[in-house]
Amino acid sequence: MGLGIHRRTTNEPNNIARASSGPFRAALGDSGITFDNAQIAAIDALSTPVRHGYYLWGDVGRGKSLISETYFAAIPTDRKRRFHFHDFFRDLQAQITREREPLERSLRRLLGNARAVFFDEFHVHDVADGVYLSATLKSVLDDGILVLATSNYAPEDLMPNPLYHERFRPAIDIIRTELEVVHLGEGQDYRLKHAAATRGFGTGTWRTQTPVANDTPAIELNAAGHIISARGVEGDTAVFTFSDLCAQPLGVAQYLWLAQQFRAITLISVPDLASVDRDPLARFANLIDVLYDRDIPLHVSAAGERSRILEASEPPRDAKRIASRLSTLTLAQAGPLVRNVSGNCT
Known part of the structure; x- marks a missing residue:
């Protein structure tokens, strides 16, 4: 209610998400940081195990990096990978071009044996990235890999260019229907404060x-x-x-x-x-x-x-x-x- 959280009902939470909840909350508690109400709501959402993962978005300086990095560190497995959005799709396109292999095979090379993936700083300006993103999300979710993603934008705003927005619609739909979309609401820009x-x-x-x-x-x-x-x-x-x-x-x-x-x-x-x-x-x-x-x-x-x-x-x-x-x-x-x-x- 007013917290900007899009909830899905599922009876099959991801095992890694379930195992991460306790260590995540403990790490934040041990940090000594005082969180505002919007941040607490986001932390609560990420502490609730879900089937596929989380998409955390909100304005700059609101603590997305701190919260998401703490969650990623708390995931109790070494089989996890973190990618910056720019780097991942640059490497993916280079892999496909260099090896002349199908997208699926290139994805598996990049992800390796990961059971959890952190995609940091989603912001899509290239329609090709949008197309690759749809295929990437489908592949990751089909393999049962836990997804953690951060962005400054709501899913619907990731590709604002009206010329390409409809081509990006499949990726938006996957994010909205398969991930827990968590809005880190308005408040202090802590980047300016500190x-x-x-x-x-x-x-x-x-x-x-x-x-x-x-x-x-x-x-x-x-x-x-x-x-x-x-x-x-x-x-x-x-x-x-x-x-x-x-x-x-x-x-x-x-x-x-x-x-x-x-x-x-x-x-x-x-x-x-x-x-x-x-x-x-x-x-x-x-x-x-x-x-x-x-x-x-x-x-x-x-x-x-x-x-x-x-x-x-x-x-x-x-x-x-x-x-x-x-x-x-x-x-x-x-x-x-x-x-x-x-x-x-x-």
Whole structure:
């Protein structure tokens, strides 16, 4: 009643879900964290064993990661796999292309002997991912594998593009009818409240200053089949301009490659985000998602505040999530941001 939970009646709860309930609640109890009412309702829903699994969705910063990661850790088996949505479907498509084998066989290779699967950060923008998702869910559910999924979106909003929405309808129907859909309701954005970090993405910085011309010769990198220009590479750190990474037709595969190659990334000459056109801004959002999910420190020199992404004429669909993730970066004073390998300050 008003909690946003879509319940299914079943007499056959998944054995792993049943075995996970107690350890999950115990781990949350031992954490010492005080949860709000909406979070408690979501925890109660995940503590109730179901036949196939759970789809946990809600706004950014509401504790989805904490709750879902605690549940996944509590699953009492080593036969479990966690995938980020981007990574899973990139690997699946690459497997199908490389091996020229049926989807079902590629899925079994990726999932191995897993009896529980955690799909993190559902957000579907590619219709091909939507088609693969339907087949993946059918296969996983048919095999009795427990599913845990998180998203910022209700199932019906996963593919908003009206041109493709009907093609994605089978996946929506599977999520709604086979999984326990749990809405983590409105409340405090805890990512904003507890923005300080000691490692990873949150140790990065956001520096607001007037952009200066950058004539540093480009260093060409072959990123997953695409040539990317860097302004400096030293060891496992790299410097790029906004134009290098966001004005070019790059995709998630290239950003994942960067996250695999470098332990820290600096992004310079970033324009006021409110003035950026739709496509470069969408690529910027994808870049932030990948670096945040891979916990790669990011240092930014920009012409405007990070919240300006919300004021763009055509903001990315995930603008609120991106703004929340950017809020974890430490505000830094204007001045030289980084010294690149040629010795020039940028």
